[in-house]
Amino acid sequence: MNPEKLQRTWIAWLLICAVTILIYSGTFSYGILHNYDDDAYFGDPGITRLTADHVKDYFSRDYLGMYQPLPVLSFAVLMKVFPGSVLAHRILQVVLHCLNALLVLILVRRLSGNFRVASLTALLFAVHPMNAESVSWLAARSNLMYAFFYLSALIFYLEWQDKNKEWQWGMMLLCFTLSLLSKVTAATFPMAVILLDWFRRKEFSRRTVLLYIPLILLSLVFIRTGIRASGSFGHLTELGQSYSIFERMFLVLQAVWLYLVKSVIPFGQSVIYLFPWKTGGTLPASYFAAGSAACLLIAVLLIAGWRHRNREWGRAIVFWMLFFLVTLSIVLPLKWSRTVLIAERYTYIPYVGLLSMIITLIFIILRNRSRHLRSVVWAVLGAGILALGWCTWERVKVWKDPVSLFTDVIVKSRSGAEVSTAYYNRGNEYFRLKEDEMAIRDYSEALRIYPGYADAAYNRGLVFYSNGSYTDAIRDFSATIVLQPDNPDAWLNRADAFRAAGKYEEALQDLDHLILVHPDKFAYFNRGALYYFNLGQPDRGCSDWVQALRLGFQPAAAMLEKYCK
Numbered sequence: 221m222n223p224e225k226l227q228r229t230w231i232a233w234l235l236i237c238a239v240t241i242l243i244y245s246g247t248f249s250y251g252i253l254h255n256y257d258d259d260a261y262f263g264d265p266g267i268t269r270l271t272a273d274h275v276k277d278y279f280s281r282d283y284l285g286m287y288q289p290l291p292v293l294s295f296a297v298l299m300k301v302f303p304g305s306v307l308a309h310r311i312l313q314v315v316l317h318c319l320n321a322l323l324v325l326i327l328v329r330r331l332s333g334n335f336r337v338a339s340l341t342a343l344l345f346a347v348h349p350m351n352a353e354s355v356s357w358l359a360a361r362s363n364l365m366y367a368f369f370y371l372s373a374l375i376f377y378l379e380w381q382d383k384n385k386e387w388q389w390g391m392m393l394l395c396f397t398l399s400l401l402s403k404v405t406a407a408t409f410p411m412a413v414i415l416l417d418w419f420r421r422k423e424f425s426r427r428t429v430l431l432y433i434p435l436i437l438l439s440l441v442f443i444r445t446g447i448r449a450s451g452s453f454g455h456l457t458e459l460g461q462s463y464s465i466f467e468r469m470f471l472v473l474q475a476v477w478l479y480l481v482k483s484v485i486p487f488g489q490s491v492i493y494l495f496p497w498k499t500g501g502t503l504p505a506s507y508f509a510a511g512s513a514a515c516l517l518i519a520v521l522l523i524a525g526w527r528h529r530n531r532e533w534g535r536a537i538v539f540w541m542l543f544f545l546v547t548l549s550i551v552l553p554l555k556w557s558r559t560v561l562i563a564e565r566y567t568y569i570p571y572v573g574l575l576s577m578i579i580t581l582i583f584i585i586l587r588n589r590s591r592h593l594r595s596v597v598w599a600v601l602g603a604g605i606l607a608l609g610w611c612t613w614e615r616v617k618v619w620k621d622p623v624s625l626f627t628d629v630i631v632k633s634r635s636g637a638e639v640s641t642a643y644y645n646r647g648n649e650y651f652r653l654k655e656d657e658m659a660i661r662d663y664s665e666a667l668r669i670y671p672g673y674a675d676a677a678y679n680r681g682l683v684f685y686s687n688g689s690y691t692d693a694i695r696d697f698s699a700t701i702v703l704q705p706d707n708p709d710a711w712l713n714r715a716d717a718f719r720a721a722g723k724y725e726e727a728l729q730d731l732d733h734l735i736l737v738h739p740d741k742f743a744y745f746n747r748g749a750l751y752y753f754n755l756g757q758p759d760r761g762c763s764d765w766v767q768a769l770r771l772g773f774q775p776a777a778a779m780l781e782k783y784c785k
Contacts, residue, residue: 369399404446473511544573
């Protein structure tokens with residue numbers, strides 16, 4: 221890149237950074253999102269107290285159902301260097317987003333050969349409201365980091381294709397590996413590379429194809445790791461249990477439709493997009509309509525683009541649309557899915573494809589058009605960018621704290637499933653803040669909308685227990701047991717509530733049942749206390765405390781020392 225082009229690139233990027241920092245400046249005063257993953261990082265001693273042994277753990281264990289050692293390491297390092305500072309983490313989020321905008325600018329410029337197309341794409345990427353989740357939510361750090369290494373790997377691959385230097389291939393492989401170590405979603409990289417070669421009319425020689433193999437094998441290893449991590453955490457759901465193959469197809473198409481529409485008109489943004497409740501034994505009619513629209517739109521674009529693939533606009537449509545679909549494919553609700561139909565953070569890399577396609581087509585259409593038409597189009601595009609920036613500014617405010625985040629979901633009232641979940645999550649935050657009345661109200665609303673919401677019943681029981689309303693607590697724990705008979709915590713807490721209410725025999729029955737089906741150190745410890753202090757059977761109490769200690773519950777040692785010498 222000659223000095224003049226380099227200077228233009230840096231100037232454009234600095235302007236984009238200035239706009240991005242302005243839009244996200246409000247996040248610098250935010251704390252962490254309790255009860256919504258942030259506290260899982262900030263409350264983990266293995267992260268807050270960085271040691272060499274802990275670093276080994278980051279690469280050998282999962283966090284929140286994901287294999288993401290590099291993001292976890294970034295949390296640990298910042299906590300070590302800036303102890304107690306949430307601001308340092310907030311700044312890093314925005315810096316990563318700005319760096320990713322630079323990489324988008326470089327990548328699109330290399331592919332389009334048009335500086336203005338690249339600059340506008342990078343600007344749209346930086347200010348788009350759908351990216352607010354990735355930047356404003358600290359727990360989404362993995363999204364920003366995987367994107368940084370993913371885009372870097374694509375750029376190094378282009379460099380290697382053009383200059384054929386071994387170190388460029390090595391840097392591409394390193395960046396790809398680092399991207400996978402940030403988030404398994406990076407496993408789509410080999411397909412993106414194949415698309416790049418097609419778009420640039422590279423010959424698919426035996427040498428080129430052989431170079432794809434290590435990338436594909438590496439992806440498969442990490443995909444397996446990701447499935448294991450999500451499955452062990454309970455994040456993966458077998459959709460066949462609830463939806464037929466036909467319905468799953470339309471769930472996928474509905475997800476794609478939402479992503480397509482929100483790239484242009486990001487209406488009704490939410491932190492929660494759940495799978496729909498069936499009405500009359502099938503999906504709502506809107507899912508079939510939206511799914512059909514998505515299928516038709518994509519088919520028309522790809523067919524038209526393929527027929528004119530030797531022309532600039534046709535090739536751009538095919539490449540960028542397939543780039544969008546390929547990079548999105550790994551998070552679509554196919555056979556397995558996580559607990560949400562879509563998530564706004566999932567569009568972070570895929571939208572590079574959609575935004576690039578839109579801007580490229582605008583430039584191609586405006587060629588040789590009248591100055592008046594070009595002025596009108598640029599005015600509309602400028603107004604659209606300003607509107608998107610304003611939407612992001614407003615959207616960022618929602619991420620201030622859990623109450624505002626879930627109130628936003630409730631107010632928008634997209635579906636009963638989402639509203640009940642939002643009431644439940646907001647209730648958890650009120651419970652943490654010790655605002656018991658507000659928590660009970662929200663849990664009750666969640667149960668009113670969805671009477672089978674076992675977690676809401678259980679947590680409302682915890683609130684009642686904490687404020688001494690033992691009869692109400694027993695009622696809610698009993699409802700939880702009906703809905704989830706294998707929930708050991710519900711049995712354990714109902715036993716505690718029975719004991720607190722003076723119903724010792726009922727408490728003993730619950731603990732006996734729990735120990736029979738799920739021998740647990742807490743159950744033994746609590747039954748020991750019940751025997752010793754309430755039922756007048758100290759020998760049995762001491763025996764249970766011995767068993768609790770054998771199972772690793774150290775407080776039992778103090779009870780044995782004090783009461784069972």
